Amino acid sequence: xxxxxxxxxxxxxxxxxxxxxxxxxxxxxxxxxxxxxxxxxxxxxxxxxxxxxxxxxxxxxxxxxxxxxxxxxxxxxxxxxxxxxxxxxxxxxxxxxxxxxxxxxxxxxxxxxxxxxxxxxxxxxxxxxxxxxxxxxxxxxxxxxxxxxxxxxxxxxxxxxxxxxxxxxxxxxxxxxxxx
Numbered sequence: 001x002x003x004x005x006x007x008x009x010x011x012x013x014x015x016x017x018x019x020x021x022x023x024x025x026x027x028x029x030x031x032x033x034x035x036x037x038x039x040x041x042x043x044x045x046x047x048x049x050x051x052x053x054x055x056x057x058x059x060x061x062x063x064x065x066x067x068x069x070x071x072x073x074x075x076x077x078x079x080x081x082x083x084x085x086x087x088x089x090x091x092x093x094x095x096x097x098x099x100x101x102x103x104x105x106x107x108x109x110x111x112x113x114x115x116x117x118x119x120x121x122x123x124x125x126x127x128x129x130x131x132x133x134x135x136x137x138x139x140x141x142x143x144x145x146x147x148x149x150x151x152x153x154x155x156x157x158x159x160x161x162x163x164x165x166x167x168x169x170x171x172x173x174x175x176x177x178x179x180x
Contacts (some may be wrong), residue, residue: 003108004055011116012162014039014050014062024059024101031099039097044114048096048159051120053113061100061109063117068094070134070165080130082167093121093168098135114150121168121174133168138163148163 012018021036037052042064053061069089072082084090095117100109121133135152137143139162144154147164155163 001104001107002005003087003106004104004112005108006115009057009060009112010054012052012054014043014052016040017088018052019054019057019059021056021059024062024099026099028099028167031097034064034097035059035099039064042046044090050097051116053109055104059101061113062097063099063113064097064119064176065117066096067128070132070163072132072165078088084131092131092132092134093124093130095133095135110146118171118175120165122172125168125172131168133171135164135167137164 018040021039024032024035026032034052039062039134040046042048043050048066050062050064052059068091070092071088072090082090098113098117102114117133121130124130133152135147136158137152138146138159140158144162144164146152147166150166152164152166155165
């Protein structure tokens with residue numbers, strides 16, 4: 001399948017009226033299970049918000065966002081130039097889940113998902129503060145390379161994931177300069 005453009009995609013917040021989710025397949029069974037079994041309940045209970053990417057009415061990817069705080073080491077804070085006067089817990093927005101359909105591998109869906117996340121993060125930054133985008137990346141080369149490509153920095157491995165951080169301030173400033 002050829003690469004898709006962002007204009008080929010419809011974005012939709014997950015709701016009870018969303019298209020069938022059972023047909024969504026991806027490389028991580030846990031991500032498929034979350035979408036089908038838990039995402040709607042988590043949204044209804046205000047734990048996370050899941051956003052779908054649709055192509056011709058079919059779910060081809062999704063991501064979930066949650067509010068977060070992160071305790072950054074002094075070294076990481078100095079790398080980012082962060083001086084937070086209210087303690088060590090830095091306000092953050094977390095990418096809690098992110099998946100692309102197996103059927104759309106190589107079509108640029110990952111880029112489209114990240115573009116959408118950054119757009120929504122910018123909109124969120126207009127109504128609540130956060131300095132860092134976070135993600136607990138799967139400990140796979142593919143996942144790590146994906147986030148590193150967007151400027152995320154690695155933290156220390158925790159169990160089966162690797163915390164990663166992206167300073168949101170330059171992204172916010174970019175969107176402001178573009179008058180988005």
